[in-house]
Amino acid sequence: xxxxxxxxxxxxxxxxxxxxxxxxxxxxxxxxxxxxxxxxxxxxxxxxxxxxxxxxxxxxxxxxxxxxxxxxxxxxxxxxxxxxxxxxxxxxxxxxxxxxxxxxxxxxxxxxxxxxxxxxxxxxxxxxxxxxxxxxxxxxxxxxxxxxxxxxxxxxxxxxxxxxxxxxxxxxxxxxxxxxxxxxxxxxxxxxxxxxxxxxxxxxxxxxxxxxxxxxxxxxxxxxxxxxxxxxxxxxxxxxxxxxxxxxxxxxxxxxxxxxxxxxxxxxxxxxxxxxxxxxxxxxxxxxxxxxxxxxxxxxxxxxxxxxxxxxxxxxxxxxxxxxxxxxxxxxxxxxxxxxxxxxxxxxxxxxxxxxxxxxxxxxxxxxxxxxxxxxxxxxxxxxxxxxxxxxxxxxxxxxxxxxxxxxxxx
Numbered sequence: 001x002x003x004x005x006x007x008x009x010x011x012x013x014x015x016x017x018x019x020x021x022x023x024x025x026x027x028x029x030x031x032x033x034x035x036x037x038x039x040x041x042x043x044x045x046x047x048x049x050x051x052x053x054x055x056x057x058x059x060x061x062x063x064x065x066x067x068x069x070x071x072x073x074x075x076x077x078x079x080x081x082x083x084x085x086x087x088x089x090x091x092x093x094x095x096x097x098x099x100x101x102x103x104x105x106x107x108x109x110x111x112x113x114x115x116x117x118x119x120x121x122x123x124x125x126x127x128x129x130x131x132x133x134x135x136x137x138x139x140x141x142x143x144x145x146x147x148x149x150x151x152x153x154x155x156x157x158x159x160x161x162x163x164x165x166x167x168x169x170x171x172x173x174x175x176x177x178x179x180x181x182x183x184x185x186x187x188x189x190x191x192x193x194x195x196x197x198x199x200x201x202x203x204x205x206x207x208x209x210x211x212x213x214x215x216x217x218x219x220x221x222x223x224x225x226x227x228x229x230x231x232x233x234x235x236x237x238x239x240x241x242x243x244x245x246x247x248x249x250x251x252x253x254x255x256x257x258x259x260x261x262x263x264x265x266x267x268x269x270x271x272x273x274x275x276x277x278x279x280x281x282x283x284x285x286x287x288x289x290x291x292x293x294x295x296x297x298x299x300x301x302x303x304x305x306x307x308x309x310x311x312x313x314x315x316x317x318x319x320x321x322x323x324x325x326x327x328x329x330x331x332x333x334x335x336x337x338x339x340x341x342x343x344x345x346x347x348x349x350x351x352x353x354x355x356x357x358x359x360x361x362x363x364x365x366x367x368x369x370x371x372x373x374x375x376x377x378x379x380x381x382x383x384x385x386x387x388x389x390x391x392x393x394x395x396x397x398x399x400x401x402x403x404x405x406x407x408x409x410x411x
Contacts, residue, residue, distance in 0.1 A: 061127040061134045094135040110202045119170030121200040142191030154252035161317030166197035172305035175235045184241030185223045243294030286313035
């Protein structure tokens with residue numbers, strides 16, 4: 001969702017001290033008189049877009065693709081099936097109104113910047129006419145993760161771990177490339193036919209360089225990180241959103257709820273999760289520990305994508321053979337899980353309360369924790385300071401009205 005517009009205009013990173021950016025700069029647009037000019041409008045501005053996406057006005061969408069049924073509808077546009085006239089391959093066509101040109105430009109530029117990673121939806125071509133932009137992208141036949149959650153209610157720990165591992169892999173790549181998604185939620189996660197995760201909808205994403213901060217509220221109410229509501233923030237807002245998603249996958253409900261936008265925000269800023277309550281009894285201690293670390297309000301203690309990938313819960317459920325997991329969960333003898341030695345000294349960042357340890361003696365959860373402790377030598381180090389965000393420089397990003405105008409009441 002898009003948040004209320006900021007009172008101050010967006011500030012360009014170039015207004016601060018000049019720094020050499022590790023990101024490839026946008027090439028200057030071709031001169032209007034050039035014979036191969038892509039035409040006026042968005043296409044003239046996309047100097048960073050390769051020839052496959054610089055279609056311009058000389059070619060129309062209808063000359064290359066046949067539009068089919070609508071498969072998705074959002075606040076700012078719709079998504080339809082389209083079929084290539086040459087070859088017959090099917091794709092997804094995202095239609096966006098012309099009044100959001102700068103947002104479309106940013107989304108296209110970021111998707112092109114991230115192209116090549118298997119976890120990012122591939123942009124194939126961009127068209128425009130007098131009223132709309134058309135983004136032709138790969139079709140993810142598995143649909144949205146949101147729809148999968150709606151059908152199943154909640155996931156097993158193993159299946160949830162597979163989803164989180166895929167998501168963390170693509171978020172790690174985005175952060176290394178200087179991109180913060182800022183709207184991680186199940187609506188924006190697509191699935192392939194094989195069930196692999198694809199991150200989509202980069203309309204709220206921002207490109208940052210080393211030493212930059214972001215300001216301005218952006219995201220979806222139920223998934224927005226507390227620091228977004230109060231001031232500057234970094235790429236770790238994506239980890240918070242993924243932590244909310246993991247809560248939804250395991251328990252089938254949102255951790256922070258309310259009857260109004262203000263109530264949701266207050267819950268995000270103040271509610272302490274009670275890992276000893278009844279809903280958590282069926283979740284392993286390691287699963288609870290990971291959620292607590294991802295939803296830590298202390299940004300310096302919140303995990304990075306790389307740290308999530310190396311967490312024993314993720315390692316156990318995604319690297320241990322499925323048959324071994326199933327067989328051991330049926331063991332008749334009770335196994336009490338030992339405490340996992342995360343650090344030699346207890347960190348102030350520990351997010352799981354002592355009360356949550358009471359359910360360690362439950363059969364299945366205890367077995368899972370014991371097995372994970374046995375097969376894993378991974379130790380979670382003290383969270384590192386964000387590489388993308390430091391006190392040196394600030395960057396004002398464009399805000400949106402998505403958050404204010406589209407309060408999430410479900411997922």
